[in-house]
Amino acid sequence: MTTETDEAIVRGMASGDRGALARAFDRYAATLTRYAWALVDDRQDVEEIVQDAFLTLWQRAATLELPADTMLPWLLVVCRNHAFNAGRKRTKHRADELPETLPAPEDHSEARERLRWVRDEIAALPELDxxxxxxxxxxxxxxxxxxxxxxxxxxxxTQRVSRNRRRLRKVVMQDEH
Structure with a gap:
């Protein structure tokens, strides 16, 4: 049994195959959802962030290159960008300003570098956390x-996960400024 590669899934999406998008969703939606929960507390925001990440993937499939044979780091950065934009949107709407958007990462190495903080922050936690x-x-x-x-x-x-989500969210916001 051979498993379809992420590259083949992206090529399928680039050619308009909606089934390829469904396969990408099946493969990565749970991971993106867990990641989005680390960034925001609201279920509706989590759902919107994940949906927006897959929409961005669909829209960018024709130009997306995956040098590491996986789309996950790219998707995580896109998810993070959408979470950040959602936070800025709420803040700016209070000030009656239009939100700016962060671009999707142009290449896989950029995505990997921008996610470096996740691994570093989790590694720096006390062992149990x-x-x-x-x-x-x-x-x-x-x-x-x-x-x-x-x-x-x-x-x-539950308490430790909640506390560490807040910690990671704080790091995300500091990393962006």
Missing amino acids: RRICEMCLLDGRSYADAAAALGLSVGAV
Whole structure:
């Protein structure tokens, strides 16, 4: 059994294959959703950010090159940009100004470099918090699974995830300024 490569999926989207977009969504939506939750607290914002990231992928498929054979770093940067734009939009609407938008990354190396902070921040957490973030935010395990694996209560895991999301969100905002 061979698995379709991300490059083949992107080529399919570039030729108008909506099924390719569905396959990209099936492959990466859960990861982008977990990542978006680390950036925003509102379910509607998370859904919009993820949808906007896949719309951007669809629109950019014809010019997108994947030197690392995966679209995930590019999608994560796009997701982060949409989350940042959503935050700026709320702030600027209060001031009755139009929001600016951040461009999608032009190449994979830019995406990888711009996501460097995620790995650095998670690696800098105390060991228990790092393990919880890796399990729940990166690997997609449930809070109950993480709690059982680490010998903690679900409430303790929930509290630590929430605290680390706020920490990561603060770092995102500082990184952008």
